[in-house]
Amino acid sequence: MLFNETVFGPIHSRRLGISLGINLLPTESKLCNFNCIYCECGWNIKSGKKKFNRRDDIKKNLELKLKLMKDENKYPDSITFSGNGEPTMHPEFSTIIDDTITLRNQYAPAAKISVLSNATMIANANVVAALLKIDNAILKLDSGINETATLINKPQFSYSIEKIIEHMQKLKKQMILQTMFLRGIYDGKKIDNTTETEINAWLDAIKKIEPREIMIYTIDRKTPADNLQKISFAELDKIAERVRKSGYKVHVAK
Numbered sequence: 001m002l003f004n005e006t007v008f009g010p011i012h013s014r015r016l017g018i019s020l021g022i023n024l025l026p027t028e029s030k031l032c033n034f035n036c037i038y039c040e041c042g043w044n045i046k047s048g049k050k051k052f053n054r055r056d057d058i059k060k061n062l063e064l065k066l067k068l069m070k071d072e073n074k075y076p077d078s079i080t081f082s083g084n085g086e087p088t089m090h091p092e093f094s095t096i097i098d099d100t101i102t103l104r105n106q107y108a109p110a111a112k113i114s115v116l117s118n119a120t121m122i123a124n125a126n127v128v129a130a131l132l133k134i135d136n137a138i139l140k141l142d143s144g145i146n147e148t149a150t151l152i153n154k155p156q157f158s159y160s161i162e163k164i165i166e167h168m169q170k171l172k173k174q175m176i177l178q179t180m181f182l183r184g185i186y187d188g189k190k191i192d193n194t195t196e197t198e199i200n201a202w203l204d205a206i207k208k209i210e211p212r213e214i215m216i217y218t219i220d221r222k223t224p225a226d227n228l229q230k231i232s233f234a235e236l237d238k239i240a241e242r243v244r245k246s247g248y249k250v251h252v253a254k
């Protein structure tokens with residue numbers, strides 16, 4: 001499923017309410033430095049167009065949409081950066097965030113600004129500074145164990161959980177940690193990030209990161225990899241309960 005517009009929706013999000021989406025990535029293909037086995041945009045394609053949407057177009061389209069929503073007295077709960085890949089890869093990500101804050105303040109001051117990110121660009125100080133300006137920096141960590149994360153997220157570069165955790169610590173109470181739980185077989189290997197070993201490693205990571213909140217969810221739509229299974233709500237809630245006992249706020253997506 002690809003978004004064929006730079007500004008899309010609003011859609012109803014399980015986590016964010018009425019969400020007006022911003023897609024900084026190509027409208028014809030996905031662009032991401034992960035290739036998650038569950039990605040709703042499908043697999044990365046080798047010949048994909050590596051062109052980001054232009055800052056001016058994003059600003060113009062966002063202003064048009066927010067003005068229209070204001071005129072109809074229908075305001076978004078969230079202006080959400082998601083779309084066809086990883087938004088923080090956009091070279092002008094931080095200035096686009098500044099544009100968005102200005103437009104939000106002008107047309108929908110109660111709306112939150114949210115960024116859904118795989119956290120791979122947070123070694124970049126500009127990206128961190130931009131994420132610290134918004135309401136919801138929602139950063140992915142699908143496992144506290146390198147091998148499992150590599151299997152689930154298929155990073156397109158050398159990846160280290162330790163480094164990601166170190167960088168996440170810069171955002172601490174400002175960030176929301178997001179984790180996809182699933183089971184299945186991929187590439188002949190068993191995947192299950194709900195085992196006792198996995199949950200313990202994940203809880204250790206949470207204690208180091210100290211996020212403001214944790215969002216956990218499972219597969220909701222068709223996945224590019226076959227043989228993946230969703231986790232029941234009851235099981236997700238049991239995982240959530242273990243984190244709540246450590247004093248964290250946890251949202252379980254139904």
Ligand code: SF4
Pocket residue numbers: 032033034035036038039040041084085086117118
């Ligand atoms: S990080 Fe997000 S966009 Fe990138 S492959 Fe994973 S699910 Fe898809």
